[in-house]
Amino acid sequence: MPFLPTTREEMLARGWQKPDFILVSGDAYVDHPSFGHALIARVLEADGFKVAILAQPRVADLGDFYRLGEPKLGFLVAAGNIDSMVNHYTSMKRPRSSDVYSPGGKAGLRPDRATIVYCNKIHEAFGGRYPIVIGGIEASLRRFAHYDYWSNKVRHSVLSDAGADLLLYGMAERQMRQAARRLSDGLPLEGIAGSCVLADEMPEGALEIPSFMAVRDSKAEYARAFKTQYEEQDPIRGRTLCQRHEKKVLVAYPPAMPLSRQELDEVYALPFERRAHPSYAVMGGVPALKEVEWSITATRGCFGGCNFCALGFHQGRIVQSRSEESLLGEAAALVKQKGFKGYIHDLGGPTANFRYPACKKQLELGSCKHRQCLVPEPCPNLIVQEHEFASILRKMRGIAGIKKVFVRSGLRFDYMMLDKDETFWRELVEHHISGQLKVAPEHVSPGVLRRMGKPGCAVYEAFRQKYEAMNERLGKEQFLVPYFISAHPGSTLKDAIELALYLKRIGHQPEQVQDFYPTPGTLSTAMWHTGKNPLTGEPVYIPGGEEEKLMQRALLQFQNPLNHALVRRALRKAGRADLIGYGPRCLVPPEKGGPPKLREGKRAQPKQRRARQGR
Numbered sequence: 001m002p003f004l005p006t007t008r009e010e011m012l013a014r015g016w017q018k019p020d021f022i023l024v025s026g027d028a029y030v031d032h033p034s035f036g037h038a039l040i041a042r043v044l045e046a047d048g049f050k051v052a053i054l055a056q057p058r059v060a061d062l063g064d065f066y067r068l069g070e071p072k073l074g075f076l077v078a079a080g081n082i083d084s085m086v087n088h089y090t091s092m093k094r095p096r097s098s099d100v101y102s103p104g105g106k107a108g109l110r111p112d113r114a115t116i117v118y119c120n121k122i123h124e125a126f127g128g129r130y131p132i133v134i135g136g137i138e139a140s141l142r143r144f145a146h147y148d149y150w151s152n153k154v155r156h157s158v159l160s161d162a163g164a165d166l167l168l169y170g171m172a173e174r175q176m177r178q179a180a181r182r183l184s185d186g187l188p189l190e191g192i193a194g195s196c197v198l199a200d201e202m203p204e205g206a207l208e209i210p211s212f213m214a215v216r217d218s219k220a221e222y223a224r225a226f227k228t229q230y231e232e233q234d235p236i237r238g239r240t241l242c243q244r245h246e247k248k249v250l251v252a253y254p255p256a257m258p259l260s261r262q263e264l265d266e267v268y269a270l271p272f273e274r275r276a277h278p279s280y281a282v283m284g285g286v287p288a289l290k291e292v293e294w295s296i297t298a299t300r301g302c303f304g305g306c307n308f309c310a311l312g313f314h315q316g317r318i319v320q321s322r323s324e325e326s327l328l329g330e331a332a333a334l335v336k337q338k339g340f341k342g343y344i345h346d347l348g349g350p351t352a353n354f355r356y357p358a359c360k361k362q363l364e365l366g367s368c369k370h371r372q373c374l375v376p377e378p379c380p381n382l383i384v385q386e387h388e389f390a391s392i393l394r395k396m397r398g399i400a401g402i403k404k405v406f407v408r409s410g411l412r413f414d415y416m417m418l419d420k421d422e423t424f425w426r427e428l429v430e431h432h433i434s435g436q437l438k439v440a441p442e443h444v445s446p447g448v449l450r451r452m453g454k455p456g457c458a459v460y461e462a463f464r465q466k467y468e469a470m471n472e473r474l475g476k477e478q479f480l481v482p483y484f485i486s487a488h489p490g491s492t493l494k495d496a497i498e499l500a501l502y503l504k505r506i507g508h509q510p511e512q513v514q515d516f517y518p519t520p521g522t523l524s525t526a527m528w529h530t531g532k533n534p535l536t537g538e539p540v541y542i543p544g545g546e547e548e549k550l551m552q553r554a555l556l557q558f559q560n561p562l563n564h565a566l567v568r569r570a571l572r573k574a575g576r577a578d579l580i581g582y583g584p585r586c587l588v589p590p591e592k593g594g595p596p597k598l599r600e601g602k603r604a605q606p607k608q609r610r611a612r613q614g615r
């Protein structure tokens, strides 16, 4: 199936005078189901709508916005597969040098806060004549008034800042179809599950959360608003929420029902080209495609409940999965595709080993409001089922032309430990790991793990031992690569030292360490902003300032000589100078010539005196 038109000439070649929708995307146009703009465009096309793509328009002038003429029904706007600020800046707020969602990996082809900028340009070009629908992860996670790390302030709902007519959150195929139909029939856009509108009044029966003005001015109110948003994020029992802004009321309808297995199969069976638009070939293509080109998405949603992850707030806690036939069909089609070398790089999703809702009641009554499925202890109602996934993997690797099928998406190791049936374990270790298995214990300190919503370290330890034993039993030499986050809310220098000592004990030196990044929409970001856990009200320690963040990160990579000076400073600051030296428990050697000396004639300040005394 050809790419959707990106120029007037391509539209005319299809016999279109006007498209129904112009889809403006901050990502380059890649017609692959891992790209949100492709999913939405193909779903609309399947419903008979004409969609033209305007990818990464220049915003210095309006030229690109006139390129496709005017749409019949409206504009659809998304910043791209990830939030534009996350895309552009590191967790230390430094500009990134590349953008894998742009041709050739070139940075700077989309503006900061792309959703708002593109909407403003559309207003400027067309004077508000056409409805604008915003969606994608940036709009989804910024749908309420939210803390914005980059400006260090609370911002309005992006719907208000963008001046758009409708915001779709979540994966949005269902609500996009409804909205398109209503726009086509000239009907109002209010009341669509999985969407937000700005209204003059609160609708009857809606639940009001603290206003934008209240959450801007008070962290306690921010925490209160966040708690309700978090608890009502459920398509079955969630309520319509309202948040007053200065002139309008943001109305957030409950999430849309997740797609059924058949609906999900239908979406993935749409005629994607699975390639980047040919116009990018001269620039070397779009790097992000390489990550997913030979991968298959099997599931959506996650009941893992990690507090630093916004997936639950975007895709929801109810896991949806594609059927075996659909997955095997896609694998067989990949075999025939040009360039396929016999390797499926990943069969997965947000959490690869979740294929079904967490328990029987989740689809009838919704997810529990006040407890998580896996932590702090696994819920007694949790259904552990991995044999279907194992069976699909087995059948897929049996398809002629496929040499290997890897599982590179995250696996919940605590869920694997609950599985009484060892089939999945065995199949995974024997056939589906490409030399190393990456898992995410994220920390070892009980206090930090609790704030992260992760299981205790003992579970990871048991997993590690079982993994090693299984490899030995199967005659394999495969590594386990644990991921850790530094400076998460709740993590003190002492916690970081505890993690460093653990890493020393297991003999692991992380190549990369992820600093905690307060991205929109997560419970951890709300903790970071308010200094408390919004769900419990308990105070949470927030690692302060760049130096402490750097120290926590350096502690995780204490073996790197470049980090030694910082690690020594951190150890002294935390009163653990006993870990500086050559002893078996020590993390770093002492400085040559002993601790730094003060210049003659200068009196030591109290802090420095304490440091020199090793306190």
Ligand code: SF4
Residues within 6 Å of the ligand: 303, 358, 359, 360, 361, 362, 366, 367, 368, 371, 372, 373, 374, 379, 380, 381, 382, 383
């Ligand atoms: S009953 Fe247990 S498994 Fe089911 S949604 Fe609630 S916490 Fe999750």
